[in-house]
Amino acid sequence: MTDFTDGEKRGFYKAIYSRRDVRSRFASRPIKEETLVRILHAAHHAPSVGFSQPWNFVLIKDAGTRRRIKESFEEERLVSSRLVEEPRRSKYLSLKLEGIQESAVNICVTYDPTKFGPFVIGRTSIPDAGLYSVCCAIQNMWLAARTEGIGLGWVSILSNKVLRETLGLPEHVVPVAYLCLGHVDEFAEKPDLEAAGWLQRLDLADVVYFERWDGRNDGSWGVTEEMLREGLDYA
Amino acid sequence: MTDFTDGEKRGFYKAIYSRRDVRSRFASRPIKEETLVRILHAAHHAPSVGFSQPWNFVLIKDAGTRRRIKESFEEERLVSSRLVEEPRRSKYLSLKLEGIQESAVNICVTYDPTKFGPFVIGRTSIPDAGLYSVCCAIQNMWLAARTEGIGLGWVSILSNKVLRETLGLPEHVVPVAYLCLGHVDEFAEKPDLEAAGWLQRLDLADVVYFERWDGRNDGSWGVTEEMLREGLDYA
Numbered sequence: 506m507t508d509f510t511d512g513e514k515r516g517f518y519k520a521i522y523s524r525r526d527v528r529s530r531f532a533s534r535p536i537k538e539e540t541l542v543r544i545l546h547a548a549h550h551a552p553s554v555g556f557s558q559p560w561n562f563v564l565i566k567d568a569g570t571r572r573r574i575k576e577s578f579e580e581e582r583l584v585s586s587r588l589v590e591e592p593r594r595s596k597y598l599s600l601k602l603e604g605i606q607e608s609a610v611n612i613c614v615t616y617d618p619t620k621f622g623p624f625v626i627g628r629t630s631i632p633d634a635g636l637y638s639v640c641c642a643i644q645n646m647w648l649a650a651r652t653e654g655i656g657l658g659w660v661s662i663l664s665n666k667v668l669r670e671t672l673g674l675p676e677h678v679v680p681v682a683y684l685c686l687g688h689v690d691e692f693a694e695k696p697d698l699e700a701a702g703w704l705q706r707l708d709l710a711d712v713v714y715f716e717r718w719d720g721r722n723d724g725s726w727g728v729t730e731e732m733l734r735e736g737l738d739y740a
Numbered sequence: 741m742t743d744f745t746d747g748e749k750r751g752f753y754k755a756i757y758s759r760r761d762v763r764s765r766f767a768s769r770p771i772k773e774e775t776l777v778r779i780l781h782a783a784h785h786a787p788s789v790g791f792s793q794p795w796n797f798v799l800i801k802d803a804g805t806r807r808r809i810k811e812s813f814e815e816e817r818l819v820s821s822r823l824v825e826e827p828r829r830s831k832y833l834s835l836k837l838e839g840i841q842e843s844a845v846n847i848c849v850t851y852d853p854t855k856f857g858p859f860v861i862g863r864t865s866i867p868d869a870g871l872y873s874v875c876c877a878i879q880n881m882w883l884a885a886r887t888e889g890i891g892l893g894w895v896s897i898l899s900n901k902v903l904r905e906t907l908g909l910p911e912h913v914v915p916v917a918y919l920c921l922g923h924v925d926e927f928a929e930k931p932d933l934e935a936a937g938w939l940q941r942l943d944l945a946d947v948v949y950f951e952r953w954d955g956r957n958d959g960s961w962g963v964t965e966e967m968l969r970e971g972l973d974y975a
Contacts, residue, residue, distance in 0.1 A: 507889030516751025556933035585864035627896040629820035634896040640875030654742030661862040661869040698791040
């Protein structure tokens with residue numbers, strides 16, 4: 506039924522289930538060039554609407570750039586902390602949420618809607634589809650990094666305006682993600698925010714509907730609640 | 741340097757490089773429940789901003805629902821074809837772009853920004869980060885489907901308004917993707933649009949910048965143009 510051996514499937518699912526959003530404990534050693542290139546190739550082989558490949562990857566090591574981005578993070582974190590009440594505010598402010606300066610490489614992933622001209626198949630009815638393609642590339646990158654022993658953390662607490670200015674992004678280009686990559690000696694068993702008791706993982710059964718929004722499982726699909734709750738053969 | 745064996749890495753990269761956007765040649769046999777659940781679990785284990793898990797998966801087999809979505813596709817395809825000049829218009833109209841009715845299962849993936857209340861870590865400065873998480877889940881699903889021998893095609897030529905009405909989505913929920921899944925006997929070697937000569941694959945070297953937008957490779961990174969053009973160890 507599939508051309509994947511059981512071992513190949515296990516390798517794939519290992520990446521899916523052991524991938525983490527890494528913000529701390531980055532090792533200081535650099536990422537080998539070959540490793541970085543493998544991760545970028547994986548990103549570049551993501552699906553894209555109308556095969557438009559609308560992504561760019563800006564690789565960053567420069568200390569000055571990182572300092573400005575880190576300052577933006579600090580500022581935005583403080584502003585956002587005012588949106589949440591104590592005791593959650595103190596908890597929020599105690600969390601380690603980025604590794605901008607400790608990681609080996611930062612990568613800004615951007616969306617350029619002008620590639621290949623204005624007519625892109627599949628983007629005419631839903632313009633955001635181009636942006637969605639860029640996210641698929643980011644997820645490929647994230648998983649590939651995991652298989653290479655590289656931790657990746659997505660920093661979304663920052664100002665896109667500062668990011669634009671710092672990297673010299675043209676007006677028409679959208680910054681989608683600011684990522685920190687580096688070796689880690691260990692990947693946490695659970696997401697940091699789950700381990701910290703910030704939020705719990707939802708049951709799969711609670712996010713799956715049948716036939717329409719809020720549609721309950723009437724049994725006709727052969728999918729049991731138990732399968733949804735526990736069916737992780739490869740986890 | 742990594743806890744992945746070479747065999748596990750090969751399994752992972754096989755999924756990355758052999759995944760396709762599938763729109764034709766779906767086999768009529770159903771997807772086993774266990775397989776479908778494995779694919780959904782992989783999606784549910786995607787990263788999400790602030791661990792908000794803002795996705796829902798609406799599983800669809802109903803023939804009436806599919807007919808309405810197919811009608812919307814036909815209508816949008818015709819409208820969008822007027823945006824492109826001949827001879828590309830005829831070429832566009834000749835392409836097979838969806839498998840809504842031939843595939844075993846359709847899945848609508850949605851974004852619910854209200855999960856876990858208004859304050860989501862990492863979504864305060866960049867509100868779209870929640871939407872990006874949903875796209876990461878879709879890419880997990882796509883890759884997992886590939887390892888299971890299941891083809892997946894993303895249909896973005898349709899009206900989100902029709903989708904909302906047909907599936908009964910609440911006002912605050914955003915439809916992100918409409919996916920068609922089913923067994924295929926073979927995955928194409930290249931993307932359909934590349935094979936059809938619609939667009940070519942870009943070189944990785946053309947989408948990578950160094951230190952800032954448009955920043956050229958000055959050699960200090962140790963990454964050569966040749967590595968970017970050819971470095972596909974696992975492809």
